[in-house]
Amino acid sequence: MKNNFFKRQWIVPYLFLAPALLATIAFKLYPIFIGLWESLIYTSFGGGVEKRLFVWFENYQYLFDDPLFWQSLKITSILTVIINPFQISLSLGLALLLMRKSRFIRVIRSLYLLPIGVALPIATVVWGLMLDPYQGLANGFLGLFGIPPQPFLISEHQALWSIIAIATWKGVAFWMLFLLAGMEEIPTQYYEAAKIDGARTFEKFRFITLPLLKRTILFVFVADTATNFVLMVPMIILTKGGPMQSTNVLAFEAYRSGFYYQDWGRSLSIISILTIISLIVIGLQLLFLGENKEDKVK
């Protein structure tokens, strides 16, 4: 009996996959399904009685008529377009610098990795103090160069940039770690051969490092994009989406609708839209940056 069971070899891989599949269903697909379902529910307290009504896409319709939603979508788009390429370029640059041979390279690498060990809420609070327009360290530092005090987080023109800076300080070392590992994997013979052929530093980067790092970069790009789509800790702690909604990203608007106003229909509608946008953007990244058939043949 026992032997017969394991003779059915087709079942074996499924058995191995089962724990991961069950976890994916329980912790990923089920919450997404519940979120989508609840986004079709409208909770009313009219007449002092709580009523849960199935309203099809009415929550979405309200959302599309709401200028605040479009403002949030605009801010999210700006943030996504700027922060992801910026963080990855910076991570790549840092990884290249830290690949250089030096006696103190391990110490220098450890120093760059320090922000990873600081929790984002703590980093946010510390940065909030440093960016205080009157008593913050940042304006004191700028003053050394004769630059007048900047409003940073209390200016609608600087708040988003300040948050991008905070998130980048926190995240860039983390993403650099993956790129560094990817670079370490590239066989040194390629660089030696290129050197013999007379390749210069940029050419080695362009024709060896970049192509062989493509898969790592793709992973980092996708993971970074997904992370930044739900970036909202600095907004919760420092700006509350302001000034003038200038940092009110979709993730924060969903959080505010749910946890401040208990309007879960609106909150989950936003989350559903954000999920769809994330999937589209990540799909496009995979499409344009993913390996093509020619790469695989090689």
Place this chain on the structure above:
Amino acid sequence: MIKKIISFFSVFLLFASVSFSAKAAEKIALVIGTWAEEPLTPFVEKFTAETGIEVDIQTFPFRDLLATLEVRGNAKADDVDVVFVDAPLVPSYAVRGMIASMDSYFSDTNVNEIFAPAGIAAASWNGEMYAPPLNNSGQILYYNKDLLAKAGCAEPSAIESERITWAEVVDCAKKINDEGSGTWGMIFDQISRYYQLQALPESLGGGSGVCEGGLSVKGCLTNDGWMKAAQWYYDIHNTWNVAPKGANPDQTHEMFGAGKIGMFIGGSWNVGRWKDSDLSFGLALHPYFDGGDVVTGCNSWHMGVWNYSKHKDASAKLVRYLTASPEVALAYVDKHNSLPAHMSGVLHVAEDPKFNNFPDTAMKLATYESANHCATRGRTPGFLEFEEIVNTSFEDIRNGGDPASVMQSAESRIEQAMRRYK
């Protein structure tokens, strides 16, 4: 034989479990603000000693307290029994079924003899009392004597006929302002919060911002009084630049305590921070707009029984013990410098001679303001949304947003949020 042994043990276990459950104390969870832990804990312990009901005190900072209650309410969680309720949130919690009516638990007494009328009004919705008041609040003007003298300003008065106007406050603040030393003319204790800033539009005849019936703000948040108040708030931070941007409500009292602020508009509880310090400060009545009404913020924290609690009777006992006991009211006055909602506390402040001596006069001044010029916050089941949007709008105005467009936007956002209650 085996059957007999089993029967004997079954009966023994049954009795044992019954007697154990009879002896096990009932335990309830009390959710309060961190600032109330110290004054309330001795009385909670006394309550446990007297009733045998154990109380697990869970404390949260101001910002987290409301969010915690919302999350627990949405989950209809039964692990909470007694909760702190911010006075204006009584209608919201009542309509959403988060707190239980307390009428039946106070039916054997006349609540009008226990609590001051404003407290009972704030505790009630649709004629039922949901959350009896624990304390009250009142706003006064604190000023730094040295900074005012240096600027050549006359000290504001604590006499009604000589009450200072906002125009006079700004005039003096301009003289105090000193960018070089980081000294500012004035500041509000609870910057950009509706609780304190409601006094501005109210003084200009703008009302609470919530229309009658509590289900709309259309035209009530953008009327002349509100628009003028919003413009004035913009001016003190941007045009006249006499009040700082950036500082948050946790920093304002520290700034005044450090001698960096000329005039500080705040609650009576602040006096405890400075009474033993070297700061040379004085107390005056709350300012008002010339030709307008005299209005100040009031009401404070109430206590309610969580509607999903499995221990409602025990919870109601605790609520009644903490809110209706004169002993607790007096301790709250003496230890926390908070105004009482209990009549015995009100009498205590009026009659005890110690409140005639500076700086305890803060309690007397704040009681006077609260009793005579209290502006109850807008009564609406959508207060949670209303307050958050108004607060962020004031903050946007402070940071340089155009007052008219900010208030228009706030009105339409609140109006949309209110649809759930219509």
